[in-house]
Amino acid sequence: QVTVGVLALQGAFIEHIHMLRSIPGVKQVIEVRTKAHLESVDCLIIPGGESSAMALIAERSGMLEPLRQFVRTKPTWGTCAGMIMLSDEATNAKQGGQELLGGLHVRVNRNQFGSQKDSFKTNLHFPTILGEKQSFPAVFIRAPVISKILDDSVEVLSRLEAKVGQTDAETIVAVRQGNMLATAFHPELTSDNRLHQYFVHLALQAKQ
Numbered sequence: 001q002v003t004v005g006v007l008a009l010q011g012a013f014i015e016h017i018h019m020l021r022s023i024p025g026v027k028q029v030i031e032v033r034t035k036a037h038l039e040s041v042d043c044l045i046i047p048g049g050e051s052s053a054m055a056l057i058a059e060r061s062g063m064l065e066p067l068r069q070f071v072r073t074k075p076t077w078g079t080c081a082g083m084i085m086l087s088d089e090a091t092n093a094k095q096g097g098q099e100l101l102g103g104l105h106v107r108v109n110r111n112q113f114g115s116q117k118d119s120f121k122t123n124l125h126f127p128t129i130l131g132e133k134q135s136f137p138a139v140f141i142r143a144p145v146i147s148k149i150l151d152d153s154v155e156v157l158s159r160l161e162a163k164v165g166q167t168d169a170e171t172i173v174a175v176r177q178g179n180m181l182a183t184a185f186h187p188e189l190t191s192d193n194r195l196h197q198y199f200v201h202l203a204l205q206a207k208q
């Protein structure tokens, strides 16, 4: 069994916590705000929210370096703003710059869908992890996309299937690199917990 941490500095962390309570294999769910909290968990979810605000709070609370170390050694899943935090590079970043945790060898583009399509729901396929036939209902809210894969160790899990605004179908919206998982959308805002199950499965394997 695993203890799952959810970074609770800012953003949509409560919804992840609720969803995790329904997943077999989860012993405990902890809201992570300090280094001590981080040391007590086996894996971490970095939620959606506002990545520049999250980075600022992490910096002020002395969490940037502990988080940088954690995400490079233990299973971590970044959703939306959390995916931005995990990325090595971000374009369209906050003016004046914003800190990233890095470690995930991709470049993301923040706020890809602009104002005309700030939020939308679409079905995605995750052929390698959910099977060819199953689709997953994905909620995108001022979402980023992965605009470039920077290393062969990054596996594409899912792409958009329809053109959204200026953004092409086939744009990458979910990846895995070892024990790092990143999704551009909010899987905690639907009642479908299959991606949470998948992440817990990765964490259980890593702990063995």
Ligand code: GLN
Pocket (backbone or CB within 6 Å): 047, 048, 049, 050, 051, 052, 079, 080, 081, 082, 084, 110, 111, 141, 142, 143, 144
């Ligand atoms: N636009 C936000 C950012 O740049 C991400 C939005 C989200 O997490 N739903 O951080």
